[in-house]
Amino acid sequence: MTLSPTQEQIINSIDDKANLSNWKDWRWQMRHSIRDLDTFETLLGIQLTPEQRKAFTDTVEKFPMSITPYYLSLINTDDMKNDPIFRQSVPSPDELRILKGDMSDPLHEDQDSPAPCITHRYPDRVLLLVSNTCPMYCRHCTRKRKVGDQDTIPTKSAISKGIEYIRNTPAIRDVLLSGGDPFLLSDEYLDWILTELRSIEHVEIIRIGTRTPVVLPYRITPELTAILKKHQPVWINTHFNHSREITQSARTALAMLADAGVPLGNQTVLLSGINDCPRIMKSLVHKLVRNRVRPYYLYQCDLSEGLSHFRTPVGKGIEILESLIGHTSGFCVPTYVIDAPGGGGKIPVMPNYLISWSTNKVVLRNYEGVITTYKEPDSYEPTFCDRNCDSCDLMLNLDDADETKAIGIEQLLSDYDQTISLVPASNARHSRRKAED
Numbered sequence: 185m186t187l188s189p190t191q192e193q194i195i196n197s198i199d200d201k202a203n204l205s206n207w208k209d210w211r212w213q214m215r216h217s218i219r220d221l222d223t224f225e226t227l228l229g230i231q232l233t234p235e236q237r238k239a240f241t242d243t244v245e246k247f248p249m250s251i252t253p254y255y256l257s258l259i260n261t262d263d264m265k266n267d268p269i270f271r272q273s274v275p276s277p278d279e280l281r282i283l284k285g286d287m288s289d290p291l292h293e294d295q296d297s298p299a300p301c302i303t304h305r306y307p308d309r310v311l312l313l314v315s316n317t318c319p320m321y322c323r324h325c326t327r328k329r330k331v332g333d334q335d336t337i338p339t340k341s342a343i344s345k346g347i348e349y350i351r352n353t354p355a356i357r358d359v360l361l362s363g364g365d366p367f368l369l370s371d372e373y374l375d376w377i378l379t380e381l382r383s384i385e386h387v388e389i390i391r392i393g394t395r396t397p398v399v400l401p402y403r404i405t406p407e408l409t410a411i412l413k414k415h416q417p418v419w420i421n422t423h424f425n426h427s428r429e430i431t432q433s434a435r436t437a438l439a440m441l442a443d444a445g446v447p448l449g450n451q452t453v454l455l456s457g458i459n460d461c462p463r464i465m466k467s468l469v470h471k472l473v474r475n476r477v478r479p480y481y482l483y484q485c486d487l488s489e490g491l492s493h494f495r496t497p498v499g500k501g502i503e504i505l506e507s508l509i510g511h512t513s514g515f516c517v518p519t520y521v522i523d524a525p526g527g528g529g530k531i532p533v534m535p536n537y538l539i540s541w542s543t544n545k546v547v548l549r550n551y552e553g554v555i556t557t558y559k560e561p562d563s564y565e566p567t568f569c570d571r572n573c574d575s576c577d578l579m580l581n582l583d584d585a586d587e588t589k590a591i592g593i594e595q596l597l598s599d600y601d602q603t604i605s606l607v608p609a610s611n612a613r614h615s616r617r618k619a620e621d
């Protein structure tokens with residue numbers, strides 16, 4: 185790779201003796217992260233108006249800034265206001281606008297934490313928060329409450345307690361390292377965490393959520409990929425929001441991970457003024473799959489404080505899915521999800537394809553608007569399930585049997601559970617009944 189003119193200008197302003205190998209050194213990038221306005225202006229060779237400066241200063245007092253020189257170099261200074269890189273990384277006074285209904289921890293991650301560094305929301309998987317810092321502070325961060333907060337740096341002993349919780353909870357088969365960005369830890373430290381997790385028999389897969397391929401691609405080194413390879417299966421989810429972020433450096437990082445046998449996914453946040461456009465989204469997903477990254481989730485922007493200017497109506501996400509499903513390869517289409525405020529987890533949302541239904545036929549529509557019917561079997565004999573797999577004709581290898589109890593809607597549908605309804609804990613009609621007892 186060679187440096188672009190903007191990158192030349194940035195590197196020379198930081199240190200006129202620095203060269204390409206400094207630029208590609210992730211620790212050099214971290215040491216020279218842009219955290220104040222003066223450096224920002226100098227490096228980009230621009231000057232903000234006094235009003236812009238004032239708005240910026242007010243904002244960073246509450247929500248700090250940090251941008252890698254690499255990510256900064258992708259900003260198009262000719263039209264900064266609308267630039268997707270600028271808007272994701274540079275503080276805006278809109279962040280100080282808190283709307284009714286905004287919350288500091290909308291997903292109740294801090295409440296669903298039975299052990300240090302753990303968020304345990306789903307039956308079989310947990311988040312293990314191993315790092316509290318990031319190479320770039322995304323302006324749309326759902327954990328904005330924690331950004332730059334020195335008190336929440338997870339210590340080694342806290343992480344050990346989190347790992348102990350996982351060791352003592354056999355239901356956990358999937359551990360997601362998150363943070364902060366786990367790839368800001370040193371290779372040795374990551375190797376230690378992965379080794380500890382791998383020593384737990386019931387942990388089948390480890391996932392890492394990292395934005396380094398987007399904002400600090402030089403973090404993906406041969407040493408790091410060798411460690412990941414050693415602890416397979418390790419899955420990685422990254423976070424590209426705009427096709428402009430898929431640069432040569434990012435492509436190289438993704439190729440190194442894919443070549444190490446790491447399955448790659450991408451989580452995009454739907455952001456007003458950045459990627460709330462079917463054409464931008466299609467170009468993003470196409471570029472991702474060309475680089476062996478499977479679009480995994482498209483997130484509706486959370487209700488965290490300071491994000492109101494990034495939110496779109498849910499309809500925008502549905503419109504985007506409508507423009508992808510059928511129009512392009514199935515594996516280019518992410519699942520659009522709303523992370524339930526209050527901690528209910530991710531809820532998928534889709535356009536409707538099922539138009540109507542009778543006892544033996546369904547009416548569907550496709551992406552072109554064609555309406556069609558599917559004739560259901562007249563003689564389907566469902567297998568009655570009493571969870572006694574030994575006497576069942578379907579051949580489940582019992583060693584692999586899922587021992588968890590059905591919950592939620594699955595429970596309502598099951599043959600072996602007598603539950604006929606799910607009732608909110610605060611249901612007034614039911615509390616009257618109790619009073620009569």
Ligand SMILES: *Cc1c(COP(=O)(O)O)cnc(C)c1O
Binds near residue numbers: 304305306310360530
């Ligand atoms: C997103 C998330 C997961 C993982 O969910 P998947 O749908 O399996 O990707 C696990 N725990 C928490 C708390 C999460 O927010």
